[in-house]
Amino acid sequence: MVKAIVHISLKHGVLDPEGKAIQNALDNFGFQEIKEIRKGKFIEIMLNESDKSEAKDKVDKMCRKLLVNTVIENYKIEVVD
């Protein structure tokens, strides 16, 4: 069993309205020292697979096939154990 974590974030220059909304909300709560907020997501995948590098290859395929929009998003795969 291998656990892989995929971190997906918007590419630089791509507008992040959700991050902006969080920043405005925090501003209203009195947190004025924030310069920028960007929101991303991560996906934890438990795989029935013993080989780490093979697991990483499979997760990379999943990312390109379904999980990530590579036009506007960057991703990073981390295989834990």
Add this chain to the structure above:
Amino acid sequence: MVKAIVHISLKHGVLDPEGKAIQNALDNFGFQEIKEIRKGKFIEIMLNESDKSEAKDKVDKMCRKLLVNTVIENYKIEVVD
């Protein structure tokens, strides 16, 4: 300037319908070796603050005030630089 990253995930035992939907979709694409998928989010915060521990305290306040639903979510704060 300090960058803090807040990782927010659902607590164990809390249903994750989004993760389940991703798992079903990947299953339809032929990725059958997946045991479980959990989806989480992360928020990158750029703070006008020089002291790391003070920055962490502030971000912790933001989490409890707005960013995290502590009834169903866990969070972890990482201060980068």
